[in-house]
Structures are given as structure tokens and as C-alpha cells.
Amino acid sequence: MKLRQVVNELNLEHLCGGDLDSVEVTGGYTSDLMSDVIAKAKKGDVWITNQKHLNIVAVASLLNLAGVIVAGGLRPDDATIEKAKEENVSLFVSDLPAFEVVGRLYNMGLRTNAG
């Protein structure tokens, strides 16, 4: 599905990056441990996390993730948003708890990406 569909369905706030109508979301991953995400998240995943510091951008960019959803009403600071703009990483926030975000994405048909 397209990123646009995810954003609309979950009513996400789009902070920066990406063309919502062209980016394809192929799966999802959730974790707040950087070494876990870098090892297991796959290209095309949306990453749901409660981390909001600058380094989420490097991880998302290196893995070619479809986007990062910072959940639980947390907000990345301006430096993080600036970095995400530079790296063209799509960054979103949601007031919903991570559990709820993941559950809704699962209901939409998204699964853990095998490849």
C-alpha cells in the first residue's frame, strides 16, 4: 500500500520527507532498540518507535525504510526533523500509543517483512 493510505487511516501528522503517493509500504517493524532495528527492519517497512532522537534518521535512511512513526505523543525535536529533511526520510508522529499504531497497521494488512 502507499504511504498516503497509512497516513490517512491513522491520521498521522506528517513532519517531513517523502512523496506519500509514490512511496510503497511493504511491511512494518517495531522496536526501540537501535541494534535490533538495524538488524531486522527491512526496506519498505514503516518503523514504529518511541525513540525520537536524531539517530532514528540514520537508521531509516541506511535501511531505505518507507517511514518512521514516532508514537505515544512524543515529538522529535527540530534538529531531528532537519536531519530527516536532509536525508529525505519520512517522519510522522501519532498521539496513539505504539501498541495501537501497530494494531491498526496489522488490521490494514501490513505484516513483518520477510525479505
Place this chain on the structure above:
Amino acid sequence: MEVSNRAEGLKETYDVAGRDFSSAGAASSRIKRILQQIGVDQGIIRRIAVSSYEAEMNLVIHASNGGRITLDISPDAVTILVEDDGPGITDIKKAMQPGYSTASDEIREMGFGAGMGLPNMQSCADELEISSEPGVGTTLKMVFMNR
């Protein structure tokens, strides 16, 4: 897979500043971009990106004064050499164990310090050699074959 002639003999070194979380990941991004430009296989790029990121973060987090990452591309292999000037690792066997970490609480709150970096590098690289002298520094060499 093939690496274009243009890439033969390519060698670059990047300085990684210690404790600088704002530019952490820059060396890994640069390495990934170069590998993409010369058309290295996507699966290999992923393994190198994961490993160089983990190595870069270890320099940022654990090395007193950061360190250096050297990318060395030959037709047969991509080699990543990671060097720092201390504090060194006293027990390498322990450091390689999944879950072992000396990271501070502050670092853990950022999601680092799971003790998974070295194990990740071990599983991604075709060859990994690590040597360290307490008080002097650590050298980590990873080789990725261009199958």
C-alpha cells in the same frame, strides 16, 4: 557480482567524532552511497550498511576520542577497517557475546547498549577480525566478498 573498473582500488578514510550523536551515521551513509553508485548487489550493500553503522556507533559511544573508518574496495571484496585510540577492550570474547554491554543508562535510553552491535557485525560480515589493547585502542576489520 561485478564492481566496475572505476571502483578498483578505491580507498577512503572517514573520521568519526566521539560522542557526536548529531553526525553519527554520516560515514555509513557515505559508504552506502558509494557502493550504490558502483552498483554493488543490494543484499551486500545492506550487510555492509548494517555493519558500518554498528561500527560507527561503537566509535561514537565507546571510543574516548572517536576513530576512523576506512573503506577499501577491490574487485573481489569490500573491506571496512575501523580503528580507534582507546580505551580498548579488555575481554574481546565477552564483548562479542550477544547482550554484553558497558553502555551507560543515558546511552541505553537512546536505544543503544543492547549488546547486539558486534554480534550483528559478526553475522553480516564474511570475515571479522578484532584486536584490541587496553589503553591503546581497538582495530576491527570486516571483509565482504563480492560473490
